[in-house]
Amino acid sequence: MDPFADYSLDDFLENDAFxxxxxxxxxxxxxxxxxxxxxxxxxxxxxxxxxxxxxxMAQFYPDVPESDVTDxxxxxxxxxxxxxxxxxxxxxxxxAGIALVAGWFIWDTGQPVEKVREMVASVSGSATREIRxxxxxxxxxxxxxxxxxxxxxxxxxxxxxxxRERREVYLSGDAFFQVRKDPAHPFFVxxxxxxxxxxxxxxxxxxxxxxxxxxxxxxxxxxxxxxxxAAGPHPESAGLLLTPNQQASFLREELQLSRGLIQDxxxxxxxxxxxxxxxxxxxxxxxxxxxxxxxxxxxxxDEEVFARCRITTSLTDEVLFEKLNVLCKVIGATYQVVDAxxxxxxxxCTE
Amino acid sequence: MNDSTGSFPGNNRSRMAxxxxxxxxxxxxxxxxxxxxxxxxxxxxYGYRISSDRQLVQDHLxxxxxxxxxxxxxxxxxxxxxxxxxxSLRNRILRxxxxxxxxxxxxxxxxxxxxxxGVDAEPTWVETEHRHRELTRLQAxxxxxxxxxxxxxxxxxxxxxxxxxxxRIMKVNEQSARNLLxxxxxxxxxxxxxxxxxxxxxxPV
Numbered sequence: 267m268d269p270f271a272d273y274s275l276d277d278f279l280e281n282d283a284f285x286x287x288x289x290x291x292x293x294x295x296x297x298x299x300x301x302x303x304x305x306x307x308x309x310x311x312x313x314x315x316x317x318x319x320x321x322x323m324a325q326f327y328p329d330v331p332e333s334d335v336t337d338x339x340x341x342x343x344x345x346x347x348x349x350x351x352x353x354x355x356x357x358x359x360x361x362a363g364i365a366l367v368a369g370w371f372i373w374d375t376g377q378p379v380e381k382v383r384e385m386v387a388s389v390s391g392s393a394t395r396e397i398r399x400x401x402x403x404x405x406x407x408x409x410x411x412x413x414x415x416x417x418x419x420x421x422x423x424x425x426x427x428x429x430r431e432r433r434e435v436y437l438s439g440d441a442f443f444q445v446r447k448d449p450a451h452p453f454f455v456x457x458x459x460x461x462x463x464x465x466x467x468x469x470x471x472x473x474x475x476x477x478x479x480x481x482x483x484x485x486x487x488x489x490x491x492x493x494x495x496a497a498g499p500h501p502e503s504a505g506l507l508l509t510p511n512q513q514a515s516f517l518r519e520e521l522q523l524s525r526g527l528i529q530d531x532x533x534x535x536x537x538x539x540x541x542x543x544x545x546x547x548x549x550x551x552x553x554x555x556x557x558x559x560x561x562x563x564x565x566x567x568d569e570e571v572f573a574r575c576r577i578t579t580s581l582t583d584e585v586l587f588e589k590l591n592v593l594c595k596v597i598g599a600t601y602q603v604v605d606a607x608x609x610x611x612x613x614x615c616t617e
Numbered sequence: 618m619n620d621s622t623g624s625f626p627g628n629n630r631s632r633m634a635x636x637x638x639x640x641x642x643x644x645x646x647x648x649x650x651x652x653x654x655x656x657x658x659x660x661x662x663y664g665y666r667i668s669s670d671r672q673l674v675q676d677h678l679x680x681x682x683x684x685x686x687x688x689x690x691x692x693x694x695x696x697x698x699x700x701x702x703x704x705s706l707r708n709r710i711l712r713x714x715x716x717x718x719x720x721x722x723x724x725x726x727x728x729x730x731x732x733x734x735g736v737d738a739e740p741t742w743v744e745t746e747h748r749h750r751e752l753t754r755l756q757a758x759x760x761x762x763x764x765x766x767x768x769x770x771x772x773x774x775x776x777x778x779x780x781x782x783x784x785r786i787m788k789v790n791e792q793s794a795r796n797l798l799x800x801x802x803x804x805x806x807x808x809x810x811x812x813x814x815x816x817x818x819x820x821p822v
Contacts, residue, residue, distance in 0.1 A: 323774035328665035
């Protein structure tokens with residue numbers, strides 16, 4: 267008798283052997299299910315659908331921030347009673363090791379003891395790798411997912427041995443991130459109370475221990491930032507969504523998060539496309555449109571006031587503000603950056 | 618330490634071997650930090666699924682680990698450590714909730730109304746932004762299931778428990794667990810069209 271003749275999608279989803287094969291395939295099972303498929307060609311699309319669903323359902327679980335793991339470890343540590351020495355000798359050895367590491371941190375960094383304790387706790391709580399740039403050059407770190415981190419001197423990067431599964435890193439200092447795209451596994455940077463969440467993009471995080479401010483500057487892609495104090499199932503709603511050439515500043519004491527433009531906004535379109543941005547006696551609105559597209563910014567101005575301004579120019583790979591300085595000089599205007607927007611004001615042009 | 622902490626080791630069998638190894642090291646040598654690190658993420662994932670009150674879940678998980686520390690010598694009888702930990706966490710969480718709202722149904726199976734449905738379903742702007750890329754239609758539909766159905770799906774397809782084990786964890790008979798799983802799978806199918814509509818309407822303009 268052939269058990270598979272009348273199999274439906276639900277039957278495959280409920281078949282333990284099938285589920286096990288989809289999640290943990292091996293050669294023997296491959297052979298078995300291939301035989302089933304070739305004996306029942308009509309089942310092939312059903313099996314494909316069942317495999318797709320099982321894979322997706324296997325990824326169905328709530329986000330667990332790494333900070334929850336370290337916080338909980340500290341809470342557990344605070345509550346457990348010391349045990350007789352003899353029975354727990356291995357732990358005592360571990361403790362001695364930790365004390366040694368702690369000593370090294372104090373000696374090496376001169377950091378306040380509290381910070382040291384925080385680091386030690388997480389070192390002992392989970393298998394953490396820590397990379398500290400003690401040199402004078404930028405150190406490039408390639409993570410196991412293919413993302414790279416350019417760590418500036420004196421910066422520290424920490425991540426867990428489970429990094430492959432949860433893309434989470436802890437930064438102290440200044441680093442530029444180029445994150446490999448993987449929509450199913452967002453990449454998180456935790457830095458001095460600010461969380462940066464991305465899918466795949468490049469950006470810089472600056473978070474020095476002694477600096478009251480944390481900044482995140484975005485080069486490409488989209489980035490969500492939010493205070494790590496933010497709670498609930500969607501902490502991002504307490505934060506900002508940043509697009510290229512934008513930056514967020516976070517004041518750690520005040521828990522204040524604000525949006526702005528980075529200091530040197532760069533052209534976002536590919537260089538070869540710049541040839542199209544050549545203007546001959548063109549209206550100002552056309553040029554501003556092009557700038558908005560090229561730099562991903564928003565320019566606010568009174569179209570009527572500047573209706574008669576015509577300009578001959580071209581776009582090159584220069585910093586936005588240099589370009590604006592020149593343009594504004596020509597039309598006798600000034601500009602201000604307000605909340606990541608550029609506001610141009612002036613009295614317009616005569617013929 | 619072990620790189621396969623938590624979810625997807627090479628195959629099912631090696632995970633069971635890891636479970637045993639970690640538990641034995643804790644039993645015989647007091648390797649408590651390793652035990653914590655090996656299980657804590659999966660236990661949080663499970664706890665956060667059955668209660669949206671994350672603080673409450675953390676409180677009970679803290680108690681559970683403190684219990685493991687204090688009663689190591691009394692836990693020698695535990696044969697299936699992973700099963701034991703999930704069940705203990707679930708009992709602790711539900712016991713504290715049950716005193717507040719327990720709604721038994723006629724057939725003796727506890728109602729799916731234990732927890733408010735759809736607490737997690739409210740998309741924020743970032744979620745909406747990511748949703749059509751990050752979550753497939755099926756994932757969106759999963760989030761709209763009653764919480765107990767979400768739980769059974771996660772236990773079955775993520776944590777790899779059999780329906781028999783799920784029944785013991787959820788304290789129902791095996792047929793009820795099986796029914797719950799069937800119902801979830803079937804309801805998913807019913808929900809898919811509306812989930813697609815939801816996605817269409819929630820896309821940014």
